[in-house]
Amino acid sequence: MLVLLPPSETKSEGGGGAPLDLAALSFPELNPVRERVTGALVELAGDLAASLTALDLSDRQVDEVERNAELFTAPTRPAIERYTGVLYDALDVRGFTRAQRRRADQRLAVASALFGVVRAGDPIPAYRLSGDSVLPALGGLRGVWRGALEKTLSTVDDLVVDLRSGAYANLAAVPDAVTVRVVTEDGGGRRKTVSHFNKAYKGRLAAALATAPREPGSVRTLVSVARTNGMRLEPTGKRSLDLVVEP
Numbered sequence: 001m002l003v004l005l006p007p008s009e010t011k012s013e014g015g016g017g018a019p020l021d022l023a024a025l026s027f028p029e030l031n032p033v034r035e036r037v038t039g040a041l042v043e044l045a046g047d048l049a050a051s052l053t054a055l056d057l058s059d060r061q062v063d064e065v066e067r068n069a070e071l072f073t074a075p076t077r078p079a080i081e082r083y084t085g086v087l088y089d090a091l092d093v094r095g096f097t098r099a100q101r102r103r104a105d106q107r108l109a110v111a112s113a114l115f116g117v118v119r120a121g122d123p124i125p126a127y128r129l130s131g132d133s134v135l136p137a138l139g140g141l142r143g144v145w146r147g148a149l150e151k152t153l154s155t156v157d158d159l160v161v162d163l164r165s166g167a168y169a170n171l172a173a174v175p176d177a178v179t180v181r182v183v184t185e186d187g188g189g190r191r192k193t194v195s196h197f198n199k200a201y202k203g204r205l206a207a208a209l210a211t212a213p214r215e216p217g218s219v220r221t222l223v224s225v226a227r228t229n230g231m232r233l234e235p236t237g238k239r240s241l242d243l244v245v246e247p
Contacts, residue, residue, distance in 0.1 A: 001107050001158050001159045001160075001161065001209065001215050001216050001217060002107065002108075002109055002156050002158050002159070002160045002161070003107055003108050003109070003160075003161045003163060003206050003209050003210060004109055004110075004111055004117070004153075004160060004161065004162045004163060004164055004174070004177070005083075005087065005091075005108060005109065005110045005111065005163055005164070005202075005206060006087065006110075006111055006163065006164045006165040006168050006199075007083050007110050007111060007112050007113070007168065008083045008084055008085035008087065008088060009085070009128070009130065010083075010084045010085050011067075011082050011083060011084060011126040011127065011128075012077065012081060012082055012083075012084050012126065013126060014075055014077070014126075015074075015075035015076050015077030015082070015123075015125070015126075016075060016077065017075055017076035017077055017078075017123040018075070018076065018123070019072055019073050019074065019075065019076065019125070020038075020071060020072050020074075020076055020123070020124065020125050021123075022034050022035065022038070024122070024123055025115060025118055025122045025123075025124075026109075026117075026118060026119040026122055027116065027117060027118075027119075027152050029148070029151075029152060030115070030116040030117070030148055030149065030152055032148070033116060033144060033145060033148045033149075034114075034115055034116065036138065036144065037113075037114055037115075037129075037135070037138065037141070037144060037145075038071055038072075038114060040135045040136075040137040040138050041068050041071065041114065041127070041129055041135065042068060042069065042071050042072065043137060044068070044135060044136065044137070045065050045066075045068040045069035045071075046069070048062065048065055050136060051065040051068065052065065054133060054134060054135060054136060055128055055129065055130070055133055056130070056133070057128070061128075064128035065128070067125070067126045067127055067128055068127055068128060068129070070125070071125055071127055074125040074126065075125065076123035076124055076125050077123065077124070078105075078120060078121045078122065078123060078124075079110050079112075079118045079119070079120055079121070079122045079123075079124050080093050080104065080105070080108060080110070080120035080121070081093065081094075082124055082125075082126065083110060085199070086197075086199040086200050086203065087199035087200065087202055087203040087206075088203065089200075089203065090199070090200040090201075090202075090203025090204050090207070091203040091204075091206050091207050091210075092203075092207060093120075093207075096210075096211060100210070100211040103210060103211055103212075103215070104120055104210035104211060105119065105120045105121040106119075106120075107120075107209065107210045107215065108120040108206065108210050111131075111164045111168040111169075111171065112124075112168075113129045113130055113131045113133060113141050113145075113167075113168070113171070114127055114129045116145055116148065116149045116152070116171075116172075117149065117152065117153065129141075130167060131165075131167030131168045131170065131171055132167045132170075141171060142170055142171050145171045145172060146171065146172055149171060149172035150172040150173055150174075153172055153174045153177075154174065154175070154176070158217070159178065159216065159217055159218065159222075160174055160176065160177040160178065161177065161178050161180065161209065161222065162174055162177035162178065162179050162180075163180055163202045163205070163206060176239065177239065178219060178222065178239045178240070178241060179239065179240050179241070180202065180205065180233075180240075180241045180242075180243055181193060181236075181240070181241070181242050181243070182194040182197075182198045182201045182202065182242075182243045182245060183242050183243070183244055183245070184244070184245055184246070184247035185244050185247075186247070191242065191244070192247075194245060197245070201231075201243055201245055202243075204229075204231065205226060205231060205233070205243060208225055208226060208228075208229040208231065209222065209225055212225045212228075219235055219238075219239070219241065222241065223235065223241070226243070231243060231245075232244040232245075
């Protein structure tokens with residue numbers, strides 16, 4: 001099983017790993033595109049004004065441009081520890097046992113505007129680049145990533161659970177993936193998509209799937225694992241699920 005997570009704009013600082021080595025990342029077939037995107041981002045970082053505009057940053061976020069300039073010299077840390085925010089707080093990988101972390105490193109992956117997709121344990125530096133960014137040297141990222149990334153994700157043999165947000169789902173389609181919608185349900189059975197706490201619920205679900213003693217391999221087992229962890233996950237189609245939460 002591969003649980004495909006969205007990244008986050010916020011990243012943790014520092015790290016104890018060696019500087020970025022694209023050859024150390026999973027899915028090496030993506031490296032030609034990774035080289036183009038990382039090269040364009042580092043080049044862009046040499047022009048502060050252009051970087052702030054392209055990355056939709058304010059003058060108070062100059063440090064984000066500095067991160068990009070140091071992309072190949074800054075320390076790295078596992079991707080699952082690099083990303084921060086609501087989803088990753090709910091995921092709480094630092095609370096996993098060693099056995100759970102080993103499972104998570106195999107089952108979790110993060111969509112990335114910079115790297116396409118990386119597995120949980122892949123060593124990456126802090127950076128700033130969003131899925132909807134337009135790099136002056138390359139244009140929109142969907143056109144850059146779509147062909148290579150769709151090919152990679154379509155060849156994953158395992159069940160793919162797609163928890164990506166819109167901008168990252170737009171980079172590449174995964175036709176056979178199982179998608180999850182977080183919803184509330186009123187007394188009449190009418191469902192409404194949750195926006196505010198969406199990330200937290202997806203983080204909890206990802207944690208349950210990542211740490212389950214037996215790896216889920218079907219929609220039925222996804223539902224079962226969720227139920228075991230106190231979550232109500234219901235099929236709404238052959239490859240779509242609703243995570244029903246309290247309003």
